[in-house]
Each structure stands twice: as C-alpha cells, then as structure tokens.
Amino acid sequence: MVREQYTTTTEGTHIERPEDQNVYKIGIYGWRKRCLYLFVLLLLIILVVNLALTIWILKVMWFSPTGMGHLQVKKDGLRLEGESEFLFPLYAKEIHSRMDSSLLLQSTQNVTVNARNSEGEVTGRLKVGPKMVEVQSQQFQINSKDGKPLFTADEKEVVVGVDKLRVTGPEGALFEHSVETPLVQADPFQELRLESPTRSLSMDAPRGVHIKAHAGKIEALSQMDIKFHSSDGMLVLDAETVCLPKLVRGTGGPSxxxxxxxxxxxxxxxxxxxxxxxxxxxCQENSQVCL
Structure with missing residues (x-):
C-alpha cells in the first residue's frame, strides 16, 4: 500500500517532497506467483483427466437412464440380457428366465444354491459339481406340472409317486434291505428274475403271494432248500402233469x-x-430213506 502525503499549498509556495518515501506493494510476485500458477494448471489438468475418465467409464459400462449395459432397472426388479459373470455371491429373492428361453447357471467348478433363515444359518443347499449333485435338506421333493409329488425323500423313507417305476439298467435294481411293492413285473418278452446271490430270498404278504407267467415258465433255483409253508391252509399242485425227476426211489418191493x-x-x-x-x-418197508 502506497502511503502518500498531501500538503496544502498556496500559489507561490514551493515545498520540496521528501526523497525517502515508504511504498508497499499488494499481490504475489516472484517464485510464489509462478508456483501458484503451476498449481492451478495442475488442478486443471487433473480435472480434465477425471472428466475424460468418467465419460470413458460411462461409455464402456453402457450407462443409460434405464440401467447399465445388459442390466435394466425396472419397477418389478432387474432384467439382465445375455450372458453375465458373477465373481461374488448373488443374493436374490427370485430368478427366472424369459418366456422364450431357458435359465442357464454355469461354472467351471460347481454351482451352489443356499437357503438361509433369519439368523443366517443354511437350511437347505443344492450343490451341482463336476462329478456329483448333492442336496442337503430335511426333505427333497420333485413335483409335476400340476403339483403332484413324483419323488420324495427324507430321513425315514423314499416315496415314488408315479404310476410305474422303470429300471432300464442291464444289471437290474439292487436293494440292500427289504422292498415293499404291490407288483413286480418285467417288460413284454423279457424275463423277470428275483435273485439273492449270498442270502435267502423271502416273499411275504398278508393275503398271499401270486406268481404268474402267462407265456413262459417259472423256475425256482436254490443252492440249499426250497420251502413252501402255509400256516393256515394246504399246498395245492394243480397242473396237468406234476414231475419230480430227481425224487429218491425206495429200494425193494414185492418179488x-x-x-x-x-x-x-x-x-x-x-x-x-x-x-x-x-x-x-x-412206504414203511422203505422208510430207511428217511434216515
């Protein structure tokens, strides 16, 4: 700030100004001014770079008023078009595909779907791996379109709700324990075999066991004994011919x-x-056969 001294003079009066005057300048000068301009220029460059990066991200991510790229935000939820990759867990209340396409979940390792309660504990889990499909739940059930249970499995029993259970394997079906069923039959022109290689085979029914072969024969083979037991009734062999080819013959007889x-x-x-x-x-004469 320049300090000036004003002196009132009259005409004809000459007053000499003092040579030593104190002058104060306002502003930034020298190296400080150059550093300030450099800092402002640096901030301007950073602002331009940030703006360019923001525009580039918006362009690359396909941001739009309705969503981001293939992801569209709607009133009823999110709609995702095409294939997408999730690097972390996905939490959703409902996931369904479009009406004209199927829903595909794919992973290089496994696909796991968890159901949790309000405390965060896993109550149900479906894990699809490269070698096995694992389900952890109190009950597993498969229903038809009309809601009819087709297959149900829990800790106590397994229920197959279809009208016919077909086993197409060449080795048939293997049961380690008892099986309860109203009917066991083979396909047309195929043989039906009930076999127990190392143990016994037992068929029980409160009102009888019916074995029928309409176009073939029935064979019962055993390494040990075959027993037919009737607790309340009799054993009837009703046939045109009853053959006992290996029946032991008695010795002796009337001369x-x-x-x-x-x-x-x-x-x-x-x-x-x-x-x-x-x-x-x-018979009494040849009773030694019974010994």
Whole structure:
C-alpha cells in the first residue's frame, strides 16, 4: 500500500517532497506467483483427466437412464440380457428366465444354491459339481406340472409317486434291505428274475403271494432248500402233469412185480420219495430213506 502525503499549498509556495518515501506493494510476485500458477494448471489438468475418465467409464459400462449395459432397472426388479459373470455371491429373492428361453447357471467348478433363515444359518443347499449333485435338506421333493409329488425323500423313507417305476439298467435294481411293492413285473418278452446271490430270498404278504407267467415258465433255483409253508391252509399242485425227476426211489418191493408203478411216500420231516407200489403201501418197508 502506497502511503502518500498531501500538503496544502498556496500559489507561490514551493515545498520540496521528501526523497525517502515508504511504498508497499499488494499481490504475489516472484517464485510464489509462478508456483501458484503451476498449481492451478495442475488442478486443471487433473480435472480434465477425471472428466475424460468418467465419460470413458460411462461409455464402456453402457450407462443409460434405464440401467447399465445388459442390466435394466425396472419397477418389478432387474432384467439382465445375455450372458453375465458373477465373481461374488448373488443374493436374490427370485430368478427366472424369459418366456422364450431357458435359465442357464454355469461354472467351471460347481454351482451352489443356499437357503438361509433369519439368523443366517443354511437350511437347505443344492450343490451341482463336476462329478456329483448333492442336496442337503430335511426333505427333497420333485413335483409335476400340476403339483403332484413324483419323488420324495427324507430321513425315514423314499416315496415314488408315479404310476410305474422303470429300471432300464442291464444289471437290474439292487436293494440292500427289504422292498415293499404291490407288483413286480418285467417288460413284454423279457424275463423277470428275483435273485439273492449270498442270502435267502423271502416273499411275504398278508393275503398271499401270486406268481404268474402267462407265456413262459417259472423256475425256482436254490443252492440249499426250497420251502413252501402255509400256516393256515394246504399246498395245492394243480397242473396237468406234476414231475419230480430227481425224487429218491425206495429200494425193494414185492418179488415178481412186473408193473412199473410207484407210490409217493413222505417222511416225518416232509421229504418225499418214491416206492414201488404193491397191493398195500410199501412206504414203511422203505422208510430207511428217511434216515
């Protein structure tokens, strides 16, 4: 700030000004001014670069008033067009595809879908891996279009709700424990085999067991014994011909008998054998077969 001294003079009066006057200048001069201009220029450059980067990001990410790229924001939720990649977990209440396309979830490792309660604990999990599909839940159920349960599995039982369960494997079906079913049948022109390689095979029913072969024969093979037991009734062999080819024959018989007639004898333990028929029964004479 320049300080000036004003002196009133009159005409004819000469007053000399003092040579030493104190002058004060306002502003920034020298190296300070150059540093300030450099700092302002640097801020301007940063502002321009930030603006350019913002415009580039908006262009690359396809930002629009309705969303970002293939992702559109609507009143009822988000709509995603095309293929997208999620690097972190995705939380959603409902995920469904368009009406004219299917929903595809794909991963190089596995796809896991978790259901959690209000406390954050996992109550159900579906894990699709490269070698196995794993489901962890209290109950697993598959329904048809009309809501009919087709397959249900829990800790106690497995229920198949379809009218017919077909096993197409060449080795058939393997059951480690008992099986309860009203009907077991083979495909047309195919054989039905019930086999227990190392244990026994038992068929029980409160009102009887019916075994039918309309166009073939029935064979029962066993390494040990085959037993037919009726607790309240009798055993009926109703056929045109009943053959016992390997039935043990009794020894001896009436001398001079030329007729090749035999009678069937029974041991106390139920064993059957043949004895040469005579005028009377010869079972007692050949009872040594029962020993």
């Amino acid at each position: 001079g008998s030329s007729q090749r007639l035999y009678e069937i004898c029974a041991c106390p333990d139920g064993k059957l054998y043949l004895s040469v028929a005579g005028v009377g029964t010869t």
